[in-house]
Amino acid sequence: xxxxxxxxxxLIKTRGQQVTLSCSPIxxxxxxxxxxxxxxxxxxxxxxYFSETQRNKGNFPGRFSGRQFSNSRSEMNVSTLELGxxxxxxxxxxxxxxxxxxxxxxxGTRLTVL
Amino acid sequence: AQSVTQLGSHVSVSEGALVLLRCxxxxxxxxxxxxxxxxxxxxxxxxxxxxxxxxxxxxxxxxEAEFKKSETSFHLTKPSAHMSDAAEYFCAVSVxxxxxxxxxxxxxxxxxxxxx
Numbered sequence: 001x002x003x004x005x006x007x008x009x010x011l012i013k014t015r016g017q018q019v020t021l022s023c024s025p026i027x028x029x030x031x032x033x034x035x036x037x038x039x040x041x042x043x044x045x046x047x048x049y050f051s052e053t054q055r056n057k058g059n060f061p062g063r064f065s066g067r068q069f070s071n072s073r074s075e076m077n078v079s080t081l082e083l084g085x086x087x088x089x090x091x092x093x094x095x096x097x098x099x100x101x102x103x104x105x106x107x108g109t110r111l112t113v114l
Numbered sequence: 115a116q117s118v119t120q121l122g123s124h125v126s127v128s129e130g131a132l133v134l135l136r137c138x139x140x141x142x143x144x145x146x147x148x149x150x151x152x153x154x155x156x157x158x159x160x161x162x163x164x165x166x167x168x169x170x171x172x173x174x175x176x177x178e179a180e181f182k183k184s185e186t187s188f189h190l191t192k193p194s195a196h197m198s199d200a201a202e203y204f205c206a207v208s209v210x211x212x213x214x215x216x217x218x219x220x221x222x223x224x225x226x227x228x229x230x
Contacts, residue, residue: 004157035220043158043204043220056215090157099208099216100146100165105157 002026004106006091012112018079021109025072025093031055032074033098034066037088037108046089048098049074055097078111086113116141116209120221128229133177133192135224137205140186146208146216147188149179152223153201161203164188175199200228 005024013019025032033056034046045058049068066076072093078085088110092103121136139145147164162173169181179190188205205221 042222045218045220056217092157097216099218102160102163103150103158105150105159107155107157 004091004093004104006089006106006109008109009107010110010112012114013081014114015081015083017081018077019081019111021076021078021089021091021111023074023076023091023093023106025074025091026104029093029095029104030072031094031096031098031101032068032072033092033094033103034074034076035090035092036060037090038086043090046076050097056099081113083113085111087111116145116207116217116219118205118207118219118221120203120205120224122224123222124225124227126227126229127195129197130194133190133195133199133226135190135203135205135226137179137188137190137221138186139188139205139207141207141209143209147179147181148206148208149173149177149188149190150204150206150220151201152204158204161190195226195228197228197230200226202226 007022031050033048036044048056052068063079068074088108090108092105094101094103118139149161150158152158162171164181172178202223204223208216208218
């Protein structure tokens with residue numbers, strides 16, 4: 001089975017721009033979660049989608065949004081980018097609820113905001 | 115609210131030595147507990163998971179962890195370190211919130227260095 005894929009792997013943007021990241025889960029997995037990883041804050045949960053519905057949300061501003069399509073693929077959007085948004089964004093998929101099931105992570109998208 | 119603390123942001127061991135990575139959690143209800151590993155330039159990979167079936171959990175690559183309720187700990191061990199174990203390790207705790215909805219929290223991570 002193919003693993004979780006994320007595109008693009010690297011992105012460079014400037015402040016004020018917006019960005020869309022994409023995640024394709026493992027086939028058959030209905031849950032997709034997004035995380036932000038930075039050296040200072042560690043791994044922080046952004047949101048989880050299950051069958052196209054947002055099931056859980058972390059403590060991030062409304063500039064961070066996501067969606068899930070009927071084929072379980074997910075996108076994450078960040079609008080009005082700030083320098084502090086520079087991070088590795090990880091996507092993970094699981095069969096059931098992310099908080100209790102094994103999550104399979106993609107390699108991440110490295111976002112740099114200049 | 116639950117929390118998870120990983121003691122030591124950086125642990126260094128010699129090849130062949132015991133690996134001990136510490137994780138303590140706070141939760142008023144029985145938790146799910148996880149250890150994940152992240153190799154350089156990769157995503158996280160599950161090492162093992164505790165779901166209340168057995169207190170000693172065996173994972174991949176020779177790692178194991180013991181759930182100690184009285185100490186609220188879930189330390190990760192491996193008898194003999196290998197160079198390929200060098201990576202960052204994350205402990206995570208999941209606790210039921212409202213209804214069947216669980217909340218997952220990751221620790222800050224421990225970077226393991228293995229010296230030849």
